[in-house]
Amino acid sequence: MNFSKITFNIFLSCALLINSSCAKSSSHNKLPDNTGDSSGTFFVKGADIGWLPQMEASGYTFYNNNGVAQDCFQILKDHGINTVRLRTWVNPSNDPINGHCSTAETIAMAVRAKKWGMHIMIDFHYSDSWADPSKQVKPAAWVGDDFPHLLSDVYKYTLGVMQGLKDKGVTPDWVQVGNEIAGGMIYPEGSTDHWDSLAQLINEGYAAVKAVDPTTKVILHVDQGNNNQRFRTWFDSATVHHAKYDVIGMSYYPYWLTGSPDYTLSIDDLGNNLKNMASRYGKQVMVVEVGGEDNQPQDTYNMLIAVQQKVMEVPDSKGLGVIYWEPEGARSWSHYALSAWGSDGKPTHALDAFLPN
Known part of the structure; x- marks a missing residue:
């Protein structure tokens, strides 16, 4: 769109108005328990566990803090986790690390998560494997x-997964x-070089989610x-092009920032951004991905405490x-350096950050 800067700013300000109307934390900070914070608002303490079925199928054994073999769900729940996030791919391969997460597998995992009393988030990648920046x-x-056919693809696929979940008695809290x-x-x-098309694709996904259950909240994730x-x-840009959503989702990985700086150098920026997004767009916000080095569990613990605190500080329970x-996703199995699991098959101290104080 060839707006002048002044015209664009006026247009954006009006669009935002319409849209709104429709320092390092100590490990001693009081954090919410599984059912809510001090105001009684439910606070998500979650784990993305897309690798779990593959890990179990390969024979990986999970141990609790006492070294006793146990269902991973039980271990996570005992560490304060109340929510699971599950990715879904369209037609994935059977590769143990870069495959699986089909519709059927995702639904099966969601059913299992519900039986453990977990809240559920579904993460549509709209790809056959990893989608990221x-x-x-x-x-x-x-x-x-x-x-036009691509728009239909997004709607039908999203609707199919959502309906499949509903048929098994699962209603995701977030998608x-x-x-x-x-x-x-x-x-x-759907590149941001073609924002109008991207917004239409987003809105097809949004519409499909809401067609199955209007109470499920749709997240856009950057x-x-x-x-x-x-x-x-x-x-x-999402506002100008009328993209529909309910929640702003963020990833926060200090490890992946240039130079892998300590989280203390960026945590205040995270906090300020959370508050700015909530106020600027009138939306709820969530850190939907975070992680720290598995071989630095105390630092990762401290970072997780600080991130939770920053999210809690967003005004109006947003x-x-x-x-x-x-x-x-233990490194011994995944070769991924940012899990919260040790080579002994047990969770590291980092996972204790989700326990109520």
């Missing part, structure tokens, strides 16, 4: 479809339409939660909670 590969089955979509999703049509300019630019990405 570096790659948003269109599902192979959708390649060659024109744009992500896209994963870390700073540059868009379903390239090339990485680098400490980067306010990144978020303002993205969500200003800070919903924090989700650790694959805490159970």
Whole structure:
């Protein structure tokens, strides 16, 4: 759109108005328990556990703090986790690390999570494998479809997963339409180079979610939660192009920032961005991905305490909670350095950050 800067700012201010109307924390900070914070508001303490079924199928054994083999769900629950996040891929491979997470597998895991009394978030990648800021590969089955057909693909796929969950008695509390979509999703049509098309794709996902259950909240998710300019630019564009959503989701990984700086150098920026997003767009906010080094459990513990505190400090109870990405994904199995599990098969001290004080 070829607006002058002044015209654009006036338009954006009106759009935002309409849209709104429709320092390091100590480990001694009081954090909420599983049922809510001090005001009684439910606070998410979550774990993304997409690798769990593959880990179990490969024979990996989880041990509790006492060295007793136990269901991973029990261990997570005993550490204060009350929510699980599950990714879903369109037609994934059987690769143990980079595959699985099909519709059927995701539904099965969601049913299991419900039996453990967990709240549930579903993360639609709209790809056959990982989607993130570096790659948003269109599902192979959708390649060659024109744009109207692509819109239909998104709606039908989203609706199918949601209906499949409902048929098994599961209603997700939250659904992500896209994963870390700073540059868009379903390239090339859904790139942020084509914001109008991206917004239409987002809105098809939104509509499908709400068609199955209007109470499920839709999240739009961008990485680098400490980067306010990144978020303002993205969500200003989402507003101008009328993208529909309920919650702003953030990733926060100090380890992946340039130079892997200690979290103390960016935690205040995260806190300020959380507050700014909530006030600027009138939306709830959540850290839907976070993680720290598995071999630095005390530092990761401190970081998790600080992140939870920053989310809690968002005014008007708009800070919903924090989700650790694959805490159970032990490096010995996944080769991933940011889990919260040790080589002994037990959770590290980092996971204790989700326990009530």
